[in-house]
Amino acid sequence: MFTQLNQRCLSLRCDKPISSATRVPPDSFSGLLENVGASIVDVFFVAEKGGLSWVEFVKGYVKCCGRMAASMVVSNLLRVFALAANKAGHQVDLQFESDEADCKVGGHLVPTDVLMLLWMCWTMLWSSKVHKLPRGKAALFLPDISCLVLSAVVSCADNGSSLNLWNFDIFGSEVQLPAGKFVAWALATVPTLPDCYSQFIHEHLGNCSISQDELEPSKSSSGDITSVETSGPHLLTPGRAWAISLTARNALREEILTHCFFSNCDKIEENLLYRSSLHGKGLNRFWSNTEGYLGPLLMLVSGYSGDSHEANTRDKKWVIGVLLQQGLESRDHFYGSPGNLYAVDPIFHAYLPSGKEKNFIYSHLHPSARVYEPHPKPVGLGFGGTIGNERIFIDEDFARITLRHHAVDKTHQPGPLFPNQGYLATDAFILEVEVWGLGGTKAKEAQASVKKREQLFTEQRRKVDLKTFASWEDSPEKMMMDMMNDPNSVRREDR
Numbered sequence: 281m282f283t284q285l286n287q288r289c290l291s292l293r294c295d296k297p298i299s300s301a302t303r304v305p306p307d308s309f310s311g312l313l314e315n316v317g318a319s320i321v322d323v324f325f326v327a328e329k330g331g332l333s334w335v336e337f338v339k340g341y342v343k344c345c346g347r348m349a350a351s352m353v354v355s356n357l358l359r360v361f362a363l364a365a366n367k368a369g370h371q372v373d374l375q376f377e378s379d380e381a382d383c384k385v386g387g388h389l390v391p392t393d394v395l396m397l398l399w400m401c402w403t404m405l406w407s408s409k410v411h412k413l414p415r416g417k418a419a420l421f422l423p424d425i426s427c428l429v430l431s432a433v434v435s436c437a438d439n440g441s442s443l444n445l446w447n448f449d450i451f452g453s454e455v456q457l458p459a460g461k462f463v464a465w466a467l468a469t470v471p472t473l474p475d476c477y478s479q480f481i482h483e484h485l486g487n488c489s490i491s492q493d494e495l496e497p498s499k500s501s502s503g504d505i506t507s508v509e510t511s512g513p514h515l516l517t518p519g520r521a522w523a524i525s526l527t528a529r530n531a532l533r534e535e536i537l538t539h540c541f542f543s544n545c546d547k548i549e550e551n552l553l554y555r556s557s558l559h560g561k562g563l564n565r566f567w568s569n570t571e572g573y574l575g576p577l578l579m580l581v582s583g584y585s586g587d588s589h590e591a592n593t594r595d596k597k598w599v600i601g602v603l604l605q606q607g608l609e610s611r612d613h614f615y616g617s618p619g620n621l622y623a624v625d626p627i628f629h630a631y632l633p634s635g636k637e638k639n640f641i642y643s644h645l646h647p648s649a650r651v652y653e654p655h656p657k658p659v660g661l662g663f664g665g666t667i668g669n670e671r672i673f674i675d676e677d678f679a680r681i682t683l684r685h686h687a688v689d690k691t692h693q694p695g696p697l698f699p700n701q702g703y704l705a706t707d708a709f710i711l712e713v714e715v716w717g718l719g720g721t722k723a724k725e726a727q728a729s730v731k732k733r734e735q736l737f738t739e740q741r742r743k744v745d746l747k748t749f750a751s752w753e754d755s756p757e758k759m760m761m762d763m764m765n766d767p768n769s770v771r772r773e774d775r
Contacts, residue, residue, distance in 0.1 A: 290317030290484050292403055303451060305422060309396055311368030312361075313403060319363040320344070320481065323356070341485065345478045353474035354463050355385055360477070361397050370396070374459055385463060388456040394432050395450055398425050401473055402522065404480035409541045423519030423540070426450060427628040431469055434627060436461040445626045445699050446596050469630060470526035472533065514552070515580040515599055515714045520624055524578070524601065527620065527630040532576055532603070535718040550724065553577070554715040561678040563645060563660060566713070567610070572730030574607040575719015580624065581674070583681055585698075585708040597711060598698040599625040600683075602663050602672070607723075608643045612657040613667065616640035621663060621672070623697045636690040639664060646676075664689035672697070674710070681710050 292313035324340040344356055355376070362374040372393055375386040389397075399422050406420065429450050434440035436457035443455075466473055521539035528536065539548060554569040570577070584597040601622035609615065618633040619640050633640075642662035657667060664671030671689035673682045683706045686694035698706075717723060 290320050290481065292316045292400075292407060305399065306370065306392070306396070306451075308365070308368045308370035309399065312364045312370060312396060312400060315364040315367040316360065316400065316404075319360050319367065322363060323359055341481075345481050350467055350471065350474065351463060353478065354466050355383065357401070357474055357477045358385055358397075358459070358463075361400060364400075365393075365396065385459040387459050389459065389462055390457065391429055391433055391450045391453045391455060394429050394457065394462070395425070398428055398473075401476040405476040405522075405537075406541060408476075408479050408483040409537075423522065424517060425519040425523065427520065427625045428470065428523050430626060431628040432457060432462060432465050435465045435469070469628070470523070472526050472529060514555075515582055515712055516578070516716055520580075520599070520601075523624070523628050524603065524622060524630075527622075527632075528603075532718055535576075535720065536578070539716070551717050552714065553717050554713070556678055556710070556713040561710075561713075563676040563678065566661075566678065566715070567608075567645060570608055570715055572607070572727040572734075573717055573719065573723055574726060575717055575723030577604040577607065578602075578716040578718055579604070580712075580714045580716075581681060582625075582711045582713075583708045584711065585706050598623075600672070600697050604641060608641065610643060610645045612644050614639035614642050614662075619663075621692050621697070623695070627699060629695050631686075631693040631695050634690060634693050639666060639689075639691045642667065642670060642673075664691045674713075678710055678713055681708050682706070683708060 324344040325337060326340070358374060359376060362372045365372045372389070373387040374389070377383040377386070402422065402425070403420060430445050430448060433443065433448070433453075433455060434445070437443070437455045440455075516539055518540045521536050525533045525536040525540070538551075553573060554566055556566075559565050559569055579602045580599055581601070582597055582599045586596075601624045603620040603622065605617040605619055616638075617640065618638075620633070621631040623629040623631075640663065644657050644659055646659055658673070659676045661674040662670035662672065665684060665688045669684065669688050670682070671684050671686065671692070673684075675681075683697050683701065685701070685703045685705070686692070686696075687703070717727075
């Protein structure tokens with residue numbers, strides 16, 4: 281009885297059709313979700329004669345959700361995925377030396393396996409979010425996470441660096457990814473991926489203590505969640521937001537996840553501080569929308585390198601990102617607290633702080649009072665590197681972006697920002713720039729207060745109070761004009 285209750289609590293069966301941002305998911309994916317609950321019970325909650333006792337249940341819970349090495353959690357996740365997939369008729373070539381969590385994982389995965397595994401983790405997290413919402417209906421929507429799949433392919437495959445990433449067919453590729461390399465990739469690139477699995481088990485098993493009637497909404501059909509399909513044509517798609525959130529472990533992770541699962545589209549739009557196609561290009565337009573925001577920021581830039589008139593280069597566009605822990609200030613030198621750089625699309629990589637230098641942010645505007653500078657500092661936005669040799673630099677017109685090799689940057693970890701990036705600097709064209717505020721309501725209210733104060737100061741400077749001036753007859757201006765009209769006239773000096 282207790283085992284059956286666990287299987288029902290951990291079910292991922294969807295009552296509504298599953299839709300996807302890319303291609304239609306394989307038929308076996310629905311069966312995989314239906315068998316997740318039974319697979320978790322078979323792996324961790326093995327019942328002996330007489331059913332599953334309370335002591336065995338606690339041991340199983342500690343085995344799947346207790347404190348353990350990250351590699352062990354990834355192994356448990358792969359074990360559940362392989363068992364559920366095989367039950368659904370999708371054969372996964374993974375071998376486990378023993379039933380222990382710290383055993384070695386053998387075999388290999390193909391790109392379709394990686395996609396289904398990541399979609400399973402997404403569904404687990406989605407289901408956990410649904411549990412916290414009122415009764416309702418919501419269809420499961422699978423985001424485009426091809427950037428994560430390609431990241432695993434390039435990192436794990438023998439010839440991954442030579443693949444054409446812009447025309448790569450995930451469903452048709454049979455490239456083999458060794459299981460050991462995949463575990464290493466998951467720990468380095470998406471370290472919080474197992475948290476989706478642990479949070480799912482914790483949230484759903486907690487509902488087993490509730491009555492059976494209250495357990496019904498625990499299926500993945502409950503919760504009035506607006507489909508992520510309606511999130512708009514932003515650079516920050518749900519799939520990209522989820523990929524970035526998998527690299528964060530602090531409160532920023534939950535703030536980023538609001539762009540994946542939300543019930544109010546207007547609330548998401550409020551977090552959009554700047555978008556070049558909406559607010560206009562240029563550093564001044566950018567600054568007028570981001571000034572005064574003192575919370576964390578996520579900046580995304582899409583562009584392409586090559587000739588702007590060649591269609592094949594425009595098709596090979598890419599997206600990079602910068603995650604900042606604080607707001608921007610106008611300074612002629614580097615500043616800021618630790619932040620991350622991202623290669624977002626077509627392949628995902630996160631470059632965390634290396635700890636060697638602290639050149640995180642460079643944001644310099646034209647000074648209000650023009651003075652002579654023998655060696656003027658560049659005007660624009662920069663991240664990493666040194667002044668004049670930044671790893672990422674955006675000019676003041678937001679028309680071009682310069683990307684340099686990671687050798688110039690000791691602030692962040694090394695790695696390419698887009699496929700086939702060479703050692704020489706790349707001068708690319710900018711298509712779109714977005715800045716998202718991740719500081720919550722307080723940071724937004726503080727920015728609104730700063731803008732209101734600046735607006736009051738501007739209005740005061742525009743007004744002229746005539747009462748503060750003396751009469752025209754006694755003004756120095758009139759005296760100067762009279763002298764210019766008749767400089768030889770005799771004037772009496774009042775004593």
